[in-house]
Amino acid sequence: MLKKWLGITLALLFLIGLTACGEDEKVDENAFVGDKVDYEIIGIDPGAGIMGQTNDVLSEYGLKEKWELTESSGAAMTASLDNAIDDKEPIIVTGWIPHWMFIQYDLKMLKDPKKVYGGEEKIKTLIRKGLKEDMPNAYKFFDQFHWEPEDLQKVMLKIEDGQSEQDAAKEWVENNEDLVNTWIKGVKPGNGAELRVPYVAWADVIASSNVIKYVLENKLDFEVELLQVEPGPMFASIADGSADAMIGAWLPSTHAPYYKKYKNDLVDLGVNLTGTRNGLVVPAYMDIDSIKDLKAEK
Incomplete structure (x- = not known):
């Protein structure tokens, strides 16, 4: 009987110890x-x-x-x-x-x-020098490209929910023809001309780059190669002319060092999206x- 009582007592003490340990591990709500x-x-x-x-x-x-x-x-x-x-x-x-x-x-x-x-920051479109002369219709498209954060976030969420990047871009473009028509107004077909567009692997830049790829290829008959790179090479490729245009330059703060380094070797077409913030x-x-x-x- 004594042996049984000691066994029960030890078991209870063990359970109390576990409970105390569990309580110690909890985060104090007032911490x-x-x-x-x-x-x-x-x-x-x-x-x-x-x-x-x-x-x-x-x-x-x-x-x-x-x-x-x-x-x-x-x-x-x-x-x-x-x-x-x-x-x-x-x-x-x-x-x-x-x-x-x-x-x-x-x-x-x-x-x-x-x-x-x-x-608040802005996202800018930057192109290589000479694009206006070499490919005036591509230049005109990039110069007319502009949208709002709500537009971009809708594309981003479609991709996050499992759609492929181009399927998400296609669906958004089909649902927003009025806005897209302002981008392509007066732009003549590219007849298969090739464009190289560098981008960084950030959700917003992935979405926006795939949208312009879809529009340029399916509305304007250009061939677009998207090039995933780091921020430095993204700017450098536009500055040295090995790529044609980028639409993901966060300024005046996020990409400030790269913009300062390369701004004299590229063309700034201005803001394509406002209302951005970091924090x-x-x-x-x-x-x-x-x-x-x-x-x-x-």
Whole structure:
């Protein structure tokens, strides 16, 4: 009998110990946000302008000592965000508008009172020197290309939901003929002329580049080769004439170093999309509103 009683007592003590350990592992809801996310910000590829900006943010807001910016990729960042939201866990990621995640999830971009991210940005179209003379109709198309963040985000979400890039582009173009007609107005067919368009593997630039490829090939009879590269080579290829046009230049902040380096060797056709922003993004359920809230008070 004594042996049985001791066995039951030990089992109870073991269960109590497990429960206590489980409670210790839970995140304190009242804990500082840094403790909740292990002082980690999930970033994207290291060559992206937003990564340099975020490192500047850590310095300007006095966060460098404790916070870490983790390099990954756009896909890995959104996968981490998706997993956290599924479990309603805290997370901080680098983000930008336009992006399909702002349609898919309830998110907020943290306020940046010091304007380290530079406020609102614009996306520009840049072409090689000589394109206007060599291919005036291609030049005219790129000069007339302009749309809104909502248009781009719709294409991005179609791709994220599983459509191929060209199928998503085709569906969007068919549903937005009035806007597309403003891009191709007065543009004569290319008769199979080849265009090389570099792009970076960011969701927005993938979507926009595939849309112009579809329009140029199916409405204007050009042949378009999309070239996936890093930001530096994207600018360099336009500057040295090995590529013809790019539509994913984020300025004045994200791609500022590349633009400054190559601006005298390319042609700037101006803005094709306005209303873009970079910043730190969190799920709406997190009780934090500003980057300055990431610094614990001493």
